[in-house]
Amino acid sequence: MSQHIDAIKDFVIRGKKNDAAEAVRQALAAGTDAGLIMKDALVAAMAIVGQKYSSGEYFLPQMMIAARAMTEVIPLIKPHLIGVAAEKKGKAVIGTVQGDFHDIGKNIVRMMMEGAGYEVVDLGVDVQPEKFVEAVTKESPKFLLMSALITLTMESMRRTIELLNAGGLRSKVVVGVGGAPLSQKFADEIGADFFGEDAYVCVQSCNQRLA
């Protein structure tokens, strides 16, 4: 049984989506628990991919295809999840900020959050502060995750947090921010709850705040 898990994990790490899908089918046919595949193959694979990215062994493309492989096999596993494994951990609203169309990082975070068991409401790109606030009101998410790649658009995050404050919503949602030009200092300065240095750190930061 563990060979099935190891095979899936390995294919996901290498971004081999078709091989990963085939390995998942075989694992399920052999009676491997779907929850175990999620946890020990997919989530574990993305943790390794995250570490490889942080250490500089992996670059963006490897990260992107690994996340794609994971996303493509989830629908095969989902129908077989039962009990606790089938439950969503919580909801996250996500998007790139106004004026920013760079969504690679945001999409990787979305895929990894979904893989980790979160329900993700993706507002897409170029999201105005008002739209984020509207989504927080409508969806009541546990997390609001915003990303930016351009120094000119980062300020929009501050505006969104100001609007959340003004609307009395700030204490109801955990705000995480990310993107290449961002830093912990900027996150602190605008009053975000955490800075996701990369997608893996973002998922971990959300996990830590679930309790």
Next chain:
Amino acid sequence: MSQRPLVALACTVLNDLLGSRLPKSMPVDWMDISLHNTPKKMAAALQERLDALATPSTVLIGYGLCGNGLVGLKSGPHTLVIPRTHDCVAIFLGSHQRYVQRFFANPNTYYLTKGWIDAKDEPLTDYRDYVAQFDEETADYLVEMKYKHYRKLCLVGFSQEEIESVRPAAMEIARFCHERFGMVYEETIGTTELIDALVAMPADVAQAPSDAFLVLAPGSEVTAAMFHWTGDAPPQPMARKENS
């Protein structure tokens, strides 16, 4: 007051624009263009070069804020003169204001410059590299993810001659981007205003204060706030010319 030696520390993207304007006698340290892809490593790379200067100097920095890449750079014993722009596209266009205006009118524009084309840091080379490294299907997926939101591809040059010299290469990239993503190609000639002003800075830069440049005294450190101009807020989407 004795004048400090003038030196330049610049990104290779400015090789033609800045290099041709500096006095032949001025030492210039050209930095790898690919640093812009890893802004978190940029300040350290520049710091190493600054720290290696033997005498306290006035250093013309050929960078903008560049994805916050300059944040944390320490002047040490030197005086730094830095264009107060968010990136090199603004330097090519000649001013921060011109760039901001263009950016917020069409934020989904991919800018090409001769430097980036020469360094093969553009979508078509990206695609070819991905095909070689992975396979065609994966390459299709990767470029789709990276470039699908762009509506325009804009070649920025500081002169008509520069634009013409890279047009054939730019057109090849443009055809690829148009077929794949429907991106519309355009060209913009910037001005040499900002670079001329930078080069004209006297060794005693305090004599020539300007909003367009940061003059960092010895013992200071670059912060992101130094690059903030009032009124940089994005206009409402109604003001956008999304697909024009």
